[in-house]
Amino acid sequence: MLSSRMRPSLCPFCEAAALMAPSLLPLRSARHMATMQKPRPSRMDLSPKVALPNAKPPRRRTNSPFGGMNVTHADFRNAPRQRPSSAEQKRATRNAPEKYKPKDEKEKDSFKALKMQRALSQVSYSHRSAVKQSIADTESFNEFGLLPAVHQSISTQALNGLEDTSPT
DSSP states (O other): OOOSSOOOSSOHHHHHHHHHSOOSSOOOOHHHHHHOOOOOOOTTSOOTTTTOOOSSOOOOOOSSTTTTSSOSSOOOSSSOOOOOOHHHHHHHHHTSOGGGSOOOHHHHHHHHHHHHHHHHTTSOHHHHHHHHHHHHHOOSGGGSOOOHHHHHHIIIIITTTOSOOOOO
């Protein structure tokens, strides 16, 4: 068995005893090693899953010039619907038909008179005409009951350089 040149490091009795003794690690088949459960961790140990990053990488923004490049699959069903920016909306309606364009300023101003009329509907017409007449009768700022410092500051600071300074 062994060549005459090689000598065993153990005596034959020790070698036989080592073969007969149960091994420290029992031999298991590959099937049993795959299904073996990990031992329960100690209660004082932290879980290895603490502070792990998310499995999915963050979604890349596609609303950029190069955002749609290097995509491996088209997932249009789950993609969120993005509203166009205000600049894109302006560009889209620039050459659009008239029915899609915003309304003119004249149409907006037609409701201004209606809003003013609703606001003034609580005040009677005779009271409104009396207020208009009293405003027309005032010729200068001195007729108002203001402090002398306010009278001086109106002509020197607020209306500086104007010749006709009458309240309207």
